[in-house]
Amino acid sequence: MRVLMDYRAALRERSGVGEYTHQLARALIAACPRNGSDRPLDLTVFSSSWKDRFVPSAELAGATAIDRRVPVSLLNFAWHRLNWPPAEALTGRRFDVTHSLHPLLLPSKTAARVVTIHDLNFLAHPERTRAEVRRDYPSLARDHARRADAIVTVSEFTAREIVEKLGVPRSRISVCLPGAPDWAPRSKAPSTGYVLFLGTLEPRKN
Helix, strand or coil: CCEEEHHHHHHHCCCCHHHHHHHHHHHHHHHCCCCCCCCEEEEEEEEECCCCCCCCCCCCCCCCCEEECCCHHHHHHHHHHHHEEEEEEEECCCCCEEEECCCCCCCCCCCEEEECCCCCCCCCHHCCCCHHHHHHHHEEEEEHHHHHEEEEEHHHHHHHHHHHHHCCHHHHEEEECCCCCCCCCCCCCCCCCCCCCCCCCHHHHC
């Protein structure tokens, strides 16, 4: 199966969606190893930015990386508003599935289109989101969700919200709970005590 994944969220500092994107690509490669000439998964990770470049890593060695020097904001406007250019034109490849790691579709001529919707915070609190998200997501998310061939989300709560607020049948939504990262826990807590904060410093997280 030939799959194109939008890897742009993982290019810079890996916040939640960026880390999710990277770990998903890594897990897909590990789950579908090449067996001689047999390649059950042909994964392409796509990135574009004017200044941030994709950095090859051993973890993603099993994928084909395509990096284009196109500003993210320009490509997003063309994709979200014009449904152009198709992924095939940007990559020079054909795909069976394209996977967008945010609520809006990745345009394709022939591939099935999958979107991952982490939450609908952009509908409840648009003032807490970036200008581009405020411009595109509230007005386009319903149409894109209905046109998607499949929707992935990370919780039953968000699945219910997608049904209620975007009008998508529950049968087209798959709930895939995020996994825990690989890390080595400490054997015991510090004796002096500590203060722990885990999250992003932004209004919608605090």
